[in-house]
Amino acid sequence: MGERVLSVGQLAKRSGVKVSTCHFYEEKGLIYSTRNTGNQRRYHPEILRRISVIKAAQKLGVSLDSIKAAFATLPDGRTPTKRDWQQLSKRWQQELDERINALQRLRDSLDGCIGCGCLSLKSCPLYNPEDSLAKYGSGPVILDQRHK
Numbered sequence: 001m002g003e004r005v006l007s008v009g010q011l012a013k014r015s016g017v018k019v020s021t022c023h024f025y026e027e028k029g030l031i032y033s034t035r036n037t038g039n040q041r042r043y044h045p046e047i048l049r050r051i052s053v054i055k056a057a058q059k060l061g062v063s064l065d066s067i068k069a070a071f072a073t074l075p076d077g078r079t080p081t082k083r084d085w086q087q088l089s090k091r092w093q094q095e096l097d098e099r100i101n102a103l104q105r106l107r108d109s110l111d112g113c114i115g116c117g118c119l120s121l122k123s124c125p126l127y128n129p130e131d132s133l134a135k136y137g138s139g140p141v142i143l144d145q146r147h148k
Contacts, residue, residue: 005034005042017050022051028052031070032077046079053080053088061099062092 003036012019025031026041031050047127057067070088074080080088 005044006047008033008041008043010045011043011051015048015055017051017055025051028068030064030071036049049079053085057088060089060096062093062095066092066095085138121147 006014008019008022012022015022019026020042025148026033031043031047031054033043033047036042052068054064057070058064070075070091071080083127
């Protein structure tokens with residue numbers, strides 16, 4: 001009898017994500033499957049752990065690109081172990097600390113001008129005469145600069 005594998009439906013049910021999410025993760029190179037003789041995807045049970053790591057990292061605000069880059073550091077594309085998770089999460093702590101600091105600065109300045117360049121607020125301390133901010137890009141360019 002061969003090694004136990006999961007269909008995409010079984011993987012989705014066990015991991016708590018939709019089938020389309022499994023396909024999306026595979027398309028992005030975050031998980032991988034094999035094909036059976038009927039050309040149907042089959043997943044090794046260890047992929048459940050990969051999806052758990054993806055979901056946990058996403059809840060922390062880690063991007064899929066960052067998760068993929070972290071997975072790429074694992075030997076032979078293996079599924080993260082507990083020790084691997086500890087190392088991966090340390091890498092993301094600085095990124096998360098920076099995001100927390102930016103969000104705190106944003107929270108503390110929400111009552112002021114966001115530097116959107118709209119020219120509509122007469123009392124805006126960052127009034128944008130002659131649309132001088134246009135050379136820096138579209139949207140809230142001052143806000144973006146202030147919160148980096």
